[in-house]
Each structure stands twice: as C-alpha cells, then as structure tokens.
Amino acid sequence: MSLTKDYTLNIEKINTSRIGQVDFKNLVFGTTFTDHMFECDYKNGAWQNPTIRPYGPLSIYPSSKVLHYGQAVFEGMKAYKDEKGSIFLFRPLENLKRINISSKRLAIPEFPEELFFEALETLLKMDKAWAQTGVGNSLYIRPFVIANENCVSASPSNEYKFMIIISPVSAYYSGELKVVIAEQYSRSADGGVGFAKAAGNYAAQFYPTNLAKEKGFQQVIWTDSNSHKYLEEAGTMNVFFRINDTLITAPTSDRILDGVTRKSVIALAERDGIKVDVRKLTVTELVEAAKDGSLKEIFGSGTAAVISFVNGFSYKNTLYNLPKIENSYAKRFKKELMDIQYNLAADPFEWRHKVV
Template sequence: MNSIINDIEIIKSETTKIHDVDFDNLAFGSVFSDHMLECNFKDGKWQAPKVVPYQAISLDPSAKIFHYGQSVFEGMKAYKDANEDVYLFRPLDNFNRLNISAKRLAIPELPENYFMDGLKALLEVDKEWIPKQDGSSLYIRPFIFASGNGFHASPANEYKFLICTAPSGSYFSGKVKVLIEQTYSRSANGGVGFAKAGGNYAGQFYPTQLAVEKGYQQVIWTDDTSHEYIEEAGAMNIFVRINDTLITAPTSDRILDGITRKSIVELAKAEGIDVEVRKLSVHEVVEAAKNGSLKEMFGAGTAAVISPISGFGYKDEDFELPELEETFASFLKKRITDIQTNKVEDPFGWRYKLD
C-alpha cells in the first residue's frame, strides 16, 4: 500500500520480519529492518527519494562501484526514550560529512531535504524497529555509490543513495588490546582519510588481521611518513589520558572528523576536564606508560560511542593500563548516551527529536 510522508513516497512491505527478532540479543548490524530509503542520481540530478521494502539491488557487472570504488557512507543511530519518543544525535553533522566525503570522491552532493525528510519518513515507517532496551539503538547506514556502467576510469554518471537500518545492541563489550602500527598506514597526506570512503576501511583489514594473529584486537594507526605520531584507533578516533589531561589528535586530511570525537571534546571541556587537541607522539605515550602517568586510552565512534583500551603493544613490548575505579571513558560515555536517549538535559543542542 502506497502513501506519502514528508513528501516522500512510501511503498510498504507486505510482510514484516520484526516478530522473528530477539531484541534482547541483538548482534551489531546483522538484522535489518523492513524498509529502506532509495534515491537515484541520473540525467544530471538526484531523482525523488522513496521508501521501499528492504530488498536486494541489481547492478551491471560494469557498474563503476566494482572497479573504481566510488562509495561513501555514514553511521548514525536512532533512540527511543521512556515515552516512546524518537531521537537522533547531531544528524545534520552526518549529512554535512556525507557531502564532504562525496565531493572528495567526485560523487554528486545530496540535497539536505532528501537526506533529512527521507530519513524521517523511513524512521516513521519502521518506528517499531527502534529498540527500547538499555544500550540498544537503531543503527542507521546512509551510503552513496556509483551505479553507472563502464570500464573507463572516470566518475560515474549514475549513483544510488540508500539508507538502511539495523536494530543493534552494543558494538563492543569489554576492553580491547591494541597494537601500535609501525609499517602500514590508514591514510596519507592529500588522500581521502578524512572522508568516510569504503576503501579506507578495506585497507585497514589486512593490518588488523596481522595484529589479531599476534593477540591484539585492533590497531592504533600512526602517521604515514614517520610512524611517530598517534592518529586513530581501528575505525575510531582515539583519546589518551595522561595524568588528568585528555589528549586527542587534531583532524586533518588523514583523520576523520568524528562526530563522537568532537562531542567528547566539547563535553569534557564543559565538565572541567583539561582537554588538549594536539599531535601526540608514540614516544610520549610509551614514556607515560613506563612512568605511570598514562591513565586511560579509548576509541570514540558512533557504533561503540566509547571503547576502552586495556593495553597496547609497541615494538615487541606490551604495556598494561591501570584499572581505575572511576574513568573519563565511563563518565563521558554515560553523559553522551544519557543525552542521546533523553535521560538528561541537552545543553549543547545535539539531540534531534523526530515529530
């Protein structure tokens, strides 16, 4: 049955999978909601978006996504509060970053109303898929890829924009042990490290596999030339606490401008925590671990919010972080998730209520 929400055409699924889902035991990003948003770029412009049943898509083998990697994506979440009201967290930041990424990969930028009105329509249709359990949320994946055909090495003339959603529990559980990378690089000066391009993540998988074989769960990425400065942790931004100062690397064309990252910086400053946004050398971290001033390390990103690090390896030596009763990581994670789920006031204006 077709309908219209926010000027978006809705084509409803004839069946639902929701009754087969165990919402108390959700793996991250493995169960998908009934509908998705679809929008095509052709004839030089974005066509009207519509909500359709979640389904497979058909592409020609010569579609340029397969050959030249024009693909960008975002990660967001929707939350329900105790009154069943639905909230997003800084959605316009995701929209703006999607277009920043698209521009860098020569993908046509998307109109804001297509993104926001389409997302609202999709969430209205699949509202029952948003979990209410503590720590759970509806993960939202907007993405754009080249669907135009041809083997010529050039930007495509057609693209697809989709938003798919997946009810999910916590992304990580427990602390992770990481290896400081000294050979491989996540990104380089002048490259696409600042963009959420699919290829950035594909390039991380092999070095991460090597780290896992050595007994670590993730990699800490260092700069591409000297490998002397810490930049990111796995697919997340990284924070390091030395004594009572929280340090994170400045964003650049190598480092993603993480929405959780900048929220942590702003929130920590508001809570009176000393925050430094500066280059941080591996040597400084190792020395802090040796002299006892290294208190915490944690990754920050949409999926996990904050992922504590228990220890790190560097040049065949392992360093364990202390077990603290009260940590910046747990304090800041609770503050952010409480804002996201409408449990506390939002003095920053980050929370976005869906009407």
C-alpha cells in the first residue's frame, strides 16, 4: 500500500452540533449520523489529503466507476461508552485487516493502518458526545471505499475515496427470527467475492430476502450454490447451530465471511469448555436434528446484531419450531460479548481497544 510520505490530518469542525435534534430513545438503525466524517483520496498512486469535516453530501461524476462497475467495499464496527464515559472499540484491527482483504479482492488499494487508527480515534473523540451509555447503545462505524475515477472504461479505477461515517444506534434486531432455508438462490459462489464485504454481495441478497419476507420470514439461511445441501450464512450474519451440546458453524471459505463476532463466539465457547465443530452441516442433518429433538438452537452473529436468536426455520414448505431452553448458548454468548464490549467484565482476550 502507498501513502504520501508526509501527511497531516486536516480537521474542519462544525459550527453548531446537530446532537440536540436527535431523539436517542427512538433511533432507526443507520439513519442518523454524527457531526463529522472522514475522507481520504487515492490519486497518482498514493492516499492523500486525509480530512475530517462536517458530515454532508458528496459530489461525484455520473461516470464515477463505482456507479458502473461496483468497485466498493465496506466494514461494520462499533464503539461503546462505559458508565465512566470512556469509549472502547472491539477488535478494530480485525476490521481493518478485513477491509483491506476485501479491497485487494476488488483491485482497490489497501489503506494504511496508522492513518486508519489516527483518523478513527480522532473522529470518535470529536463526536464522543453522540455515544450513549447503557447496554445496547453504541456508535455504529462504517468505513468504506468507492471507486470515483471520472471514466467508464471497464477496468479498475485509478482513483478512490476512503471514508468513515458514524451512526448512533440501539439494538439492531428486536425479538426472535423465523428463517427460510434457501433452495434456489445463493449468496455467493466458489471463486467469487463472498468472503469480502463487497457492496454488491448485499444488493444480490435483497430480492430473495424480500421473497422470504412476503411469506412471513425475516431472513434467509443461505446454502451453497453448487448443490444447496450445505448451510452457510443467515441473512447478513454468520450462523451457528447447537445440536445437543455441540456448537456447529460453517468453515470460512471464499464464499463465507470471516466474521469478527463469529471468531469471538468460537473463542468464548472454547474458553467455556463448549465443544465447537467448524464443519459443513447439511440441510438434511439439520432437519433430522429438528425432528428428533437434538437441535436446540440456531443463532446468527454479526457486528450490527451481535447475536440474533432464531426460533424456527422452514424447508420445503415445512416449518420447524425450535424449543425454548433455559441454558441458551446464544443468550450466554451475547451477554459475555457485551460485558466485554461495554467494559462490564474482564477482557482476558484483550479485545477492547480504549480510545479515550
């Protein structure tokens, strides 16, 4: 990766904060943004002009390559405020590594670690007041890169814009989910970009997810594109299955996102002595487990939702409801994760990253 040899992070502060206009008790996920944003341009082979400025619209050409060829990747991460007013990130280096992996797959220049953390931490310190205390409240952070060269030739862009925007949020999903197992559509394919957080991955999910919602389901559990035999992800999340007392999740591959929350759940389970099988699980095996009662839980994991509980799934027009259990792994991991994130418990893994 390259960067101009010497740079200064330029800062343009707002005149008046918009925070007084925000009803923090009634936030709609991802629709409210803090006072400032970060942007940095890639031109002439180097990242340059890193700037924090007031949040606002961009001006781009209609010929910008992102609009024609989809060269865009993003990340999702969060910042948490504890009761003493300190701000923490959760495993932020993993997010930077992943956005650079995603970028490389889409022929986008990687972004420098030093500048990323300087920009992100400065931005969080400037907009610290937007972070609310209380479990469930957080600042959702969206770093992303778009190709913005003024050209429509079918080739990688020579110019890019890296940005960070921040949104105050409360819980992403409420309640439990009913899901349908995909029999026709696929989230990703072998040799593709399923492992990357490419913008187009999510656009391709919207139509089959809408079809599921029309039938009363909130999400889709995706299966492999070759045979639709193997369970892979749930909606925009990694997915876990508990059969008896064993936790099963699909191995990462070029089809499956290497989720930060997924890795954290596996680490917590192993620490707690819970058996984890990282292996392919067939739909047939899942259905049989549901029928004989050995299927105890299904839950999704991801940055926005943390842990999402599934209370039933449909396959071939048959609905299988999951039992209500007291010793839920999902509830256990959600509490353990959030206690670490909100500085309510010890952090033996050193996942917390204090900003201020």
